[in-house]
Amino acid sequence: xxxxxxxxxxxxLLSLTLGLxxxxxxxxxxxxxxxxxxxxxxxxxxxxxxxxPVSRIVPQDIAPELVAYGELxxxxxxxxxxxxAGWISETHPDLRDGRTIRAGEVVLRIDPAGAETALATAxxxxxxxxxVFADAERAYTLAQDELAAATAQAxxxxxxxxxxxxxxxxxxxxxxxxxxAALAExxxxxxxxxxxxxxADAETRIEQAxxxxxxxxxxxxxxxxxLAETIIRxxxxxxxxxxxxxxxxxxxxxxxLATLIDPSQLEASFRLASGQYLRLLTEDSDLSPAKxxxxxxxxxxxxxxxxxxTGVAAQVAEGLTGRQLFxxxxxxxxxxxxxxxxxxxxxxxxxxxxxxxxxxxTPDGAVMALTNDDRLEAxxxxxxxxxxxxxxVDAKPVADREVVTQLTPVLGAGIKVRPIRPIDETxxxxxxxxxxxxxxxxDDARRAELVALVERSTRFGQTAKDRLLTRLRQDEVPAxxxxxxxxxxxx
Numbered sequence: 001x002x003x004x005x006x007x008x009x010x011x012x013l014l015s016l017t018l019g020l021x022x023x024x025x026x027x028x029x030x031x032x033x034x035x036x037x038x039x040x041x042x043x044x045x046x047x048x049x050x051x052x053p054v055s056r057i058v059p060q061d062i063a064p065e066l067v068a069y070g071e072l073x074x075x076x077x078x079x080x081x082x083x084x085a086g087w088i089s090e091t092h093p094d095l096r097d098g099r100t101i102r103a104g105e106v107v108l109r110i111d112p113a114g115a116e117t118a119l120a121t122a123x124x125x126x127x128x129x130x131x132v133f134a135d136a137e138r139a140y141t142l143a144q145d146e147l148a149a150a151t152a153q154a155x156x157x158x159x160x161x162x163x164x165x166x167x168x169x170x171x172x173x174x175x176x177x178x179x180x181a182a183l184a185e186x187x188x189x190x191x192x193x194x195x196x197x198x199x200a201d202a203e204t205r206i207e208q209a210x211x212x213x214x215x216x217x218x219x220x221x222x223x224x225x226x227l228a229e230t231i232i233r234x235x236x237x238x239x240x241x242x243x244x245x246x247x248x249x250x251x252x253x254x255x256x257l258a259t260l261i262d263p264s265q266l267e268a269s270f271r272l273a274s275g276q277y278l279r280l281l282t283e284d285s286d287l288s289p290a291k292x293x294x295x296x297x298x299x300x301x302x303x304x305x306x307x308x309x310t311g312v313a314a315q316v317a318e319g320l321t322g323r324q325l326f327x328x329x330x331x332x333x334x335x336x337x338x339x340x341x342x343x344x345x346x347x348x349x350x351x352x353x354x355x356x357x358x359x360x361x362t363p364d365g366a367v368m369a370l371t372n373d374d375r376l377e378a379x380x381x382x383x384x385x386x387x388x389x390x391x392x393v394d395a396k397p398v399a400d401r402e403v404v405t406q407l408t409p410v411l412g413a414g415i416k417v418r419p420i421r422p423i424d425e426t427x428x429x430x431x432x433x434x435x436x437x438x439x440x441x442x443d444d445a446r447r448a449e450l451v452a453l454v455e456r457s458t459r460f461g462q463t464a465k466d467r468l469l470t471r472l473r474q475d476e477v478p479a480x481x482x483x484x485x486x487x488x489x490x491x
Contacts, residue, residue, distance in 0.1 A: 050410055051486050052417040053440075053479035054370055054402040059352040059395035064385040066279075066345040070270025074337045075328075076236060076262035082251040083229035086110040091247055095258065100239045107232045108245055108257065115227040122223040126216040133209035140202035147195035154192050157185040238262045266335055268294050268307065268327045270343045277312070277323040279347055287312060292327045293344040296335060303334040309345070350384060354395040360405045361391055368411060370402040370419055378413040379403075406480055420479045439476040447472060453485055 090109040094101060101107065164181040168174065238260040245257040272280075282288050292307040313324035327343065329335060360367055365383055368376040379401075382394040402419065404411060411417065420440045442450070454468050468485065471477060 047416060049416050049418050050408075051420055051479075051482050052368075052376075052404045052408075052411055053406050053421075053483065054417075054419040055405050055422055056402050057354050057395055057398045057400065059399050060354060061349050061351050062353050062355060062392060063349045064347040064392055065387060066272065066276050066347060067388070068270040068272055068343045068345070070268045070341060070343050072266050072268055072329075072335055072337050072339045072341055074261045074263065075265040075267055076238070077337075078235060078260050079256050080107060080232055080258045080260060082110065082253060082255045082257060083232075084110065084115070084226060085251065085253045086114065086230070088245055088247055088249050088251060091245060095240060095243055095245060097241055097243050098239060100237070101234045101260070103234055103236045105234050107234055107260075109232075110230040110251070112227055112230040115223065115230050119220070119223040119227050122216065122220040126213065126220050129209065129212040129216040133206065133213050136202065136205035136209040140199065140206055143195065143198040143202040147192065147199050150188065150192045150195045154185070154188040157181070157188045160184070232257075234260060236260070236262055237264070261337055263336060264332055266329045266332045266337060267310065268292075268329065268341055268343055269324060270327070271320070271322050271324050272345075273322045277325070280309070280345065287325075288348065290348075291346040293346075294327065294329055294335075295342045295344070296339050297342070298334070305329050305331040305333075305335070307343075347385075350392060352395050352399075353384060353392050354398075355387075355390050355392055356403070357405050358386070358389050358391050359407055360403060361393070362407065367393070367398060368404040368407060368413070369398050370404070370417070374416055374419060376404065376411060376413055376415050376417060406483055408483055420482065440479050440482060441476050442472070450477075450482065450485055 087110065088108055089111045090106075092101060092105060092107050095107060160181050164177050168177070241259045241261060242256070243258040245251070251257065280288050280290055287309055290309055292309060293304060294307050295302045295304040307327040307329050310326050310328050312326070316322075317324070327345075335341075356367070361381075361383065362368070362378065364380075366378045366380045369379045371377050379398050381397050383391055384394060385392040402421075404417070422439075450472055451469060454465055454472070457465075468481070471481060
């Protein structure tokens with residue numbers, strides 16, 4: 001009896017268990033069916049809207065700037081070399097590297113003993129030559145006097161011969177007397193010839209003496225010049241470099257002793273690409289008088305001066321390209337030869353252009369313009385210049401339209417955006433350049449939305465989140481920061 005009771009109780013429990021399992025299966029089937037129907041039903045999705053900084057395009061006249069790098073060099077420099085060999089007997093007290101000297105001051109002296117001896121010898125030789133010349137002149141005068149006397153005597157002998165011939169013809173003379181007169185006349189004629197030769201020899205001696213005097217005069221001037229060259233003077237105001245001269249040092253002829261540089265007359269030598277150089281030429285192929293700014297970075301503080309283009313190298317050096325240009329400096333204060341400087345050359349003005357951040361230009365040369373329904377439209381523009389982080393483009397295709405100034409990978413044609421405009425729109429309307437550092441004033445709702453994006457984002461670390469939240473609590477937030485938050489956290 002007890003066995004039957006236990007069997008009935010077990011059968012009842014089994015039936016209850018099976019019933020509960022069947023009910024659980026039915027509930028599970030019903031839940032799965034409801035979920036499938038719910039997933040199959042169409043869901044309405046909200047279009048994602050991105051934030052983008054925009055600015056209105058106002059055509060302007062802008063003078064582009066070329067930035068190049070070059071080196072300063074002095075327009076006046078001279079190597080001081082020894083004109084003759086000798087011992088250095090005296091030097092200027094400031095004959096040291098970096099010291100300055102005034103024009104006309106004595107740089108150094110070379111022992112003048114040898115030059116003084118040569119000068120005294122040249123003076124003695126000239127005096128001797130002048131004595132010989134004076135003697136030649138006296139001999140010439142005597143030779144002329146002797147010639148005059150011989151000529152007068154020849155005339156008398158000719159008259160005597162004529163008289164003897166006349167007497168013989170009249171019968172009062174003899175042939176012997178005529179012959180004697182003829183021989184005397186011939187002898188005196190020979191004497192006249194000899195005296196003429198003496199005069200010619202005297203003239204030759206004078207000419208030789210004159211040549212000797214001229215030669216000795218030249219030697220004397222050369223000796224005086226050599227003596228003067230033992231003193232080396234500064235040809236202009238300048239500073240010394242590469243100094244090797246010291247008192248007591250023996251130098252050879254033409255040995256370099258120092259270099260004198262004029263630091264007040266400097267020019268910048270820099271190189272431009274051939275295309276950039278062509279933009280600086282006038283219609284007559286002359287170099288335009290472009291404005292030049294030359295700056296030197298000295299521990300973060302720039303030394304700036306204006307300059308002017310002066311010329312271009314006549315030929316391209318071997319192994320180099322482009323064109324080498326030169327510009328003079330108006331003010332050389334703070335500059336030195338050898339400084340590495342930045343040269344900014346102002347090009348001719350471009351009409352109806354606009355300056356945009358380089359990030360506003362797509363790889364295919366277009367900008368994203370805003371339509372009436374706040375969607376983006378790709379507008380091709382002509383790139384005219386690149387200037388650092390900015391570009392100059394033709395403003396006519398997008399004149400008076402708003403364009404995105406900071407493109408991100410998620411922005412493209414047809415994307416709907418929430419435009420962020422500069423607080424001071426008048427700054428751009430009056431010709432100010434468009435920049436990417438636009439500050440935006442946030443209302444409470446917009447600020448809360450951005451804070452929520454940062455807090456639930458998993459792409460920012462905790463340190464980055466704290467920094468971003470601190471920035472978002474400020475009254476004005478950079479537009480670039482808002483764009484970065486929305487592109488990385490999802491907006």
